[in-house]
Amino acid sequence: MKNTVITFKEAKERSKKLTMLTSYDYSTAKLIDNAGINGILVGDSLGMVCLGYEDTLSVTMEDMIHHTKAVSRGAKNSLIVADMPFMSYQTSVYDAVVNAGRLIKEGRAQVVKLEGGAEVCDKIESIVKASIPVMGHLGLTPQSVNEFGGFKVQGRDEEAAKKLIEDALAVEKSGAFAVVLEGIPSKVAALVTEKLSIPTIGIGAGADCDGQILVYQDMLGMFSDFTPKFVKKYENLGERMNAAFKNYIDEVGNGIFPSEEHGFRVEEAVLAKLY
Ligand code: KIV
């Protein structure tokens, strides 16, 4: 069944957990979609896990559109969420609406996600007015890494936790249909989840969020640059891929691959004429 913003709304009303994973390409999107996920995020984590940057700040609109196109071709039933990259919405309401529109028109995402609280609510409102649903993103928002002085858990002291709750309520009021809570104490996330009528999607935000999201390379054990505490590795694909690559190198070197079954035949008569 096709997941939409209505699916997300109803899941919260029925206390049914929402599931999301990231994806950046056609074949992975197809696999995740086939497994029956609610939503696929084309995250700007693309910059780190696919493009090898140390943060998400260098990701461009062109990068996001390119990968969103691939994912949307691979996914049939999941809601496709595209991240708005750094500086594609912070600069003005106009930029925010134009760039959100590009992710929908060119990328074929169904909704967009952007980071921030009260300071981005005018952008959320205007994008929503253009009939583009918006997912918010609060807490350890990676585009603010330089302001935070690193990838650090947010909302731990009273002032920060209060600000987070206010921001969540503001994001909801501005028309967002859901909000990601990243890298905040579980109890604070539980409180935000209770106060909001829109679903919260957690990552490093405990079990009481209305849904969960992980970066797929993290949960498959394919990304070893660093692994945050909140990641559960459901597989060790990195090790298995490495073993397969080594096996291939050995087999080619030893003449084991390709064997006859992997080759194409030519008629003897044709072959005879070639000599
Ligand atoms: O870019 C991303 O992958 C994200 C998720 C971690 C929420 O924003």
Ligand code: NA
């Ligand atoms: Na992101």
